Amino acid sequence: xxxxxxxxxxxxxxxxxxxxxxxxxxxxxxxxxxxxxxxxxxxxxxxxxxxxxxxxxxxxxxxxxxxxxxxxxxxxxxxxxxxxxxxxxxxxxxxxxxxxxxxxxxxxxxxxxxxxxxxxxxxxxxxxxxxxxxxxxxxxxxxxxxxxxxxxxxxxxxxxxxxxxxxxxxxxxxxxxxxxxxxxxxxxxxxxxxxxxxxxxxxxxxxxxxxxxxxxxxxxxxxxxxxxxxxxxxxxxxxxxxxxxxxxxxxxxxxxxxxxxxxxxxxxxxxxxxxxxxxxxxxxxxxxxxxxxxxxxxxxxxxxxxxxxxxxxxxxxxxxxxxxxxxxxxxxxxxxxxxxxxxxxxxxxxxxxxxxxxxxxxxxxxxxxxxxxxxxxxxxxxxxxxxxxxxxxxxxxxxxxxxxxxxxxxxxxxxxxxxxxxxxxxxxxxxxxxxxxxxxxxxxxxxxxxxxxxxxxxxxxxxxxx
Numbered sequence: 001x002x003x004x005x006x007x008x009x010x011x012x013x014x015x016x017x018x019x020x021x022x023x024x025x026x027x028x029x030x031x032x033x034x035x036x037x038x039x040x041x042x043x044x045x046x047x048x049x050x051x052x053x054x055x056x057x058x059x060x061x062x063x064x065x066x067x068x069x070x071x072x073x074x075x076x077x078x079x080x081x082x083x084x085x086x087x088x089x090x091x092x093x094x095x096x097x098x099x100x101x102x103x104x105x106x107x108x109x110x111x112x113x114x115x116x117x118x119x120x121x122x123x124x125x126x127x128x129x130x131x132x133x134x135x136x137x138x139x140x141x142x143x144x145x146x147x148x149x150x151x152x153x154x155x156x157x158x159x160x161x162x163x164x165x166x167x168x169x170x171x172x173x174x175x176x177x178x179x180x181x182x183x184x185x186x187x188x189x190x191x192x193x194x195x196x197x198x199x200x201x202x203x204x205x206x207x208x209x210x211x212x213x214x215x216x217x218x219x220x221x222x223x224x225x226x227x228x229x230x231x232x233x234x235x236x237x238x239x240x241x242x243x244x245x246x247x248x249x250x251x252x253x254x255x256x257x258x259x260x261x262x263x264x265x266x267x268x269x270x271x272x273x274x275x276x277x278x279x280x281x282x283x284x285x286x287x288x289x290x291x292x293x294x295x296x297x298x299x300x301x302x303x304x305x306x307x308x309x310x311x312x313x314x315x316x317x318x319x320x321x322x323x324x325x326x327x328x329x330x331x332x333x334x335x336x337x338x339x340x341x342x343x344x345x346x347x348x349x350x351x352x353x354x355x356x357x358x359x360x361x362x363x364x365x366x367x368x369x370x371x372x373x374x375x376x377x378x379x380x381x382x383x384x385x386x387x388x389x390x391x392x393x394x395x396x397x398x399x400x401x402x403x404x405x406x407x408x409x410x411x412x413x414x415x416x417x418x419x420x421x422x423x424x425x426x427x428x429x430x431x432x433x434x435x436x437x438x439x440x441x442x443x444x445x446x447x448x449x450x451x452x453x454x455x456x457x458x459x460x461x462x463x464x465x466x
Contacts, residue, residue, distance in 0.1 A: 003113050004030040006309055007105065009097045009254065010120030012039020013295040014286025016080060017302030018118045019090050025310045029090045030114070032097040032107055038080045039122055040141075040247075040287070041295040047072050048145040049165055053331055056172035062150035065173060069145055099255035102279060116281050116309045119261075119269055120302065121254060123247035123287035128157065132218040136226055138243040151175045151240035155228055157215055158244035159186040161330040164198055166242060168332050171205045178208040178236050180215055180228065187336060190328075191343050191398045194336045197373055198400075201333060210234075249290045256282075266290055273320040275305040283309060297326055325416035329405035334374045337408035340415050341379060341396035347461050350381040350395060354388065355460040358441040360401055362450035365432040374400035376441040378411070379457065380421045391421030391445040403434045410438050421445055 004027075008019045011033030022029045031037070041047060051072040055065035078084070082092040095107040104113045125140030127133060139147075141162060150173050156163045159181030171177045179186070179202070186202075186209065187195040199209050214231040218241065221227055226241040249268040257263050261277045261284075262270040268290025275283045283305035286298035304321055308314040329337040346353050360366040360374040379396035382388050397411035414424060424442035429435050443449035 004028045004091075005114065006030075006116040006118065006306070007032065007097075007112060007114040008118045008120060009033075009105070010039070010122055010286070010288070011037035011080075011092075012120060012122045012286055012298065013041050014122075014298035014302040014305075015039070015118070015120035017299040018120060018285060018306045019085065019302075020088065021303050021306035022118075022310060023089050025306070027310055030112065031085065031090055031092045032095060032105070032112075033092065034094065034096045036077060037082060037085070037092070038077050042076050042080065043073055044142045044145060046295055047076055049141070049162075049169075050331055052145070052169045053165060053333075056169040057333060059172065062173050066145070066147070097254060099259050102259045102281065105255075117283070118275075118302070118305045118309065119251075119254065119256065119277075119282065119284040119288060120286045120298070121250045121288045123249050123293060125243065126246045126248040127243050128215070128245050130157075130215045130218055132220075133157075133215070133241075133243065136218045136220045136241060138218075138226075138241040140243050141247075144242060147240075151238070153238035154178070154240045154242060155180065155226065155236050155238040156242045156244050157228070158246070159183065159209070159211065160189070160244065160246065161187065162246075163242075163244035164202065164330060164332050166244065167202055167207045168205055171202070171207045176208075176238075177206070178238065179210060180213050180230065180236065181209075181211045182214045184212045186211065187330060189342075190330070190336055190338055191377065193375065193377075194338070194398055194400050197334065197375075198330070198332050198336060201373065210236075247287060247293060249288045251284075251288050264290070273322075274308050274318040275301055275321065276308070276318075281309075291321075292323060292326060294326070294328070297321075297323070325412045327405075327408045327412045329408065331405065334371070334400050334402050335404035336398075336400050337404040338398040339396070339408050339412045340394065342398070343377070343379065343396070343457070343461060346379045346381070346396050347457050350379070351458065353379050353381040353395065353457040354392070354445060354454040355379055355457050356441045356444035356449075356454040357452065357460065358437060358444065358450045360437065363434070363437045363440065365434050365436065366401070368432060369402075371402050374402075374404070376401075376407070376437045378421070378424075378438075378441050378445075380445055380454070383418075383420070388445075389420075390423075391425065391442065393418055394421050394424075399437070401434060401437065407435055407438060410435065 097105040153176040185195040251263040251269040269284035285301035380392040394414040
């Protein structure tokens with residue numbers, strides 16, 4: 001038995017940041033991880049999917065694309081493995097931890113004690129309760145990148161970020177792809193205009209997009225075909241089926257409930273904004289909390305938990321998660337990114353907000369490279385005391401462009417710092433860059449840019465412009 005100042009259970013993004021921040025603060029740190037360190041992002045999520053997308057965009061063969069995926073995983077995993085962590089002074093045990101009381105866990109018969117635990121056990125692929133779906137053994141993000149050859153045909157259940165990204169990648173790699181989405185549009189958590197642009201892009205790539213369509217049953221036709229029946233009476237036949245309906249938290253099975261930690265019906269460990277579970281000395285971070293399931297959010301949670309666990313300042317004022325300026329990105333072509341409030345959310349909470357909307361057709365860089373599908377939308381609400389003076393304050397932004405995932409950070413910074421929107425308009429941007437689209441959109445709060453000025457949010461939502 002060896003005692004530690006802090007024990008981190010789980011080696012994904014949240015656990016890694018928590019362990020490294022704890023070690024930076026001088027703590028004796030143990031990480032307990034069943035399987036390779038790096039978590040979903042490194043092995044079955046962000047890294048392989050972006051490698052596959054880039055290879056598909058270059059029209060590589062499937063074999064070459066999967067080789068790129070494996071190289072990317074291998075390179076990044078090597079920076080996070082047990083040897084790399086040991087070099088930083090972090091001990092690692094490969095195993096499955098279970099709490100036996102509030103100050104001890106057991107791993108393969110070994111009892112490990114600490115006054116502080118950070119739970120970062122992540123999430124697993126969610127398979128919707130469609131009759132026959134689980135029995136058909138569908139692909140998920142956890143098995144997709146193990147394919148040895150490109151599917152002849154691929155049905156994707158779910159039109160969110162994972163579904164849209166993989167639909168475009170596999171269509172470009174030569175598969176016949178069909179997306180089944182129950183909502184009336186793709187990317188239902190983004191603004192409708194963004195989903196429309198992505199749907200048009202996928203259609204151009206040959207994807208059969210079926211929105212407002214629900215799967216009601218799945219059958220396996222021998223070993224070669226999957227037959228999915230929809231509520232429209234259609235039968236979609238394919239060689240492969242991908243369940244891309246999100247992920248469910250992995251909070252059950254670690255003895256947390258037995259020591260008083262609340263785990264909800266989804267398997268999410270319930271925490272406050274300081275990442276505390278409510279049980280003294282136990283925090284939870286990342287996907288297991290059921291909150292925003294992004295690697296960058298998990299990392300921020302890990303830093304907050306470690307800091308609150310070890311900082312003397314946290315005894316006076318705890319650090320808390322602020323999601324107002326967290327960017328979301330879907331890496332299709334074009335990319336979709338948003339930060340802060342969507343139009344629908346802003347219409348409810350800021351009815352006196354103004355909206356600037358700039359089509360990429362008015363951005364010279366987009367014209368020059370013939371990539372004008374997309375837009376920038378900025379939502380500005382009145383500032384306390386100064387109202388709409390200097391443009392007010394930015395509360396939301398959506399960008400659809402080839403580099404939307406990069407452009408969105410300028411808006412994120414504006415929200416994080418509560419700056420006047422006028423600062424975006426005043427800042428000189430290099431010409432001709434994609435980022436000029438942000439400046440051009442911000443200029444609409446002060447006059448005409450791209451042929452339009454900003455409009456009241458209610459007018460914009462109803463389709464009006466000025």
